[in-house]
Amino acid sequence: MMSNATEVLLSKFMTKLLRHTPEQYGLILDPEDGSCTLDDLLSVLVKAPRWSGVTVGEIQHVVTSCEKQRFEIEGDRIKARYGHSHTKITYEPGTPPPTLYHGTHAGILSAILEEGLQSMGRQYVHLSEGTHFASLAGSRRGKLILLTVDTISAGQMGVSFYFAGNEVWLADSIPPSCLNVYNP
Helix, strand or coil, X not given: CCCHHHHHHHHHHHHHHHHHCHHHHCCCCCCCCCCXXXXXXXXXXXXXXXXXXXXXXXXXXXXHXXXXXXXXXXXXXXXXXXXXXCCCCCCCEECCCCEEEEEEEHHXXXXXXXXXXXXXXXXXXXXXXXXXXXXXXXXXXXXXXXXXXXXXXXXXXXXXXXXXXXXXXXXXXXXXXXXXXXXC
């Protein structure tokens, strides 16, 4: 069994492979959904000296134990759920709850409230059904600020929402008029 620290390192490397630079390692992802077979991922992982002994079972454990639920396994295929830097993954539009949350930091709050939420080099803006995942995402770069997103108003303004799984919703952008600072 892997230690927690080793699981975190493997999760980060899997993120790099499945979300950011698969081509750098010769991993070919399906252009429709960003997936590959578990065997293909394993064959790339074991080429890295640190991961030469990793097993499919350990990959599966990382997938199920990852707090942010970054990965998804369906049958013999694995993919990153969201955040891809390579070919844009498409999702079916859906109807989110009336309020979603976005975590950010105080340093950029004024720009967000003026310009709205933009994908900023990602494929989509990431939103959460609850404050937990939004807090995890927003606390990485400074003082955490949580925003609420009025999805009804945003939808009326033409914003499409896409469900990525595990309480995560995606959008191309969110107008500033649909945002408020969350004060529990």
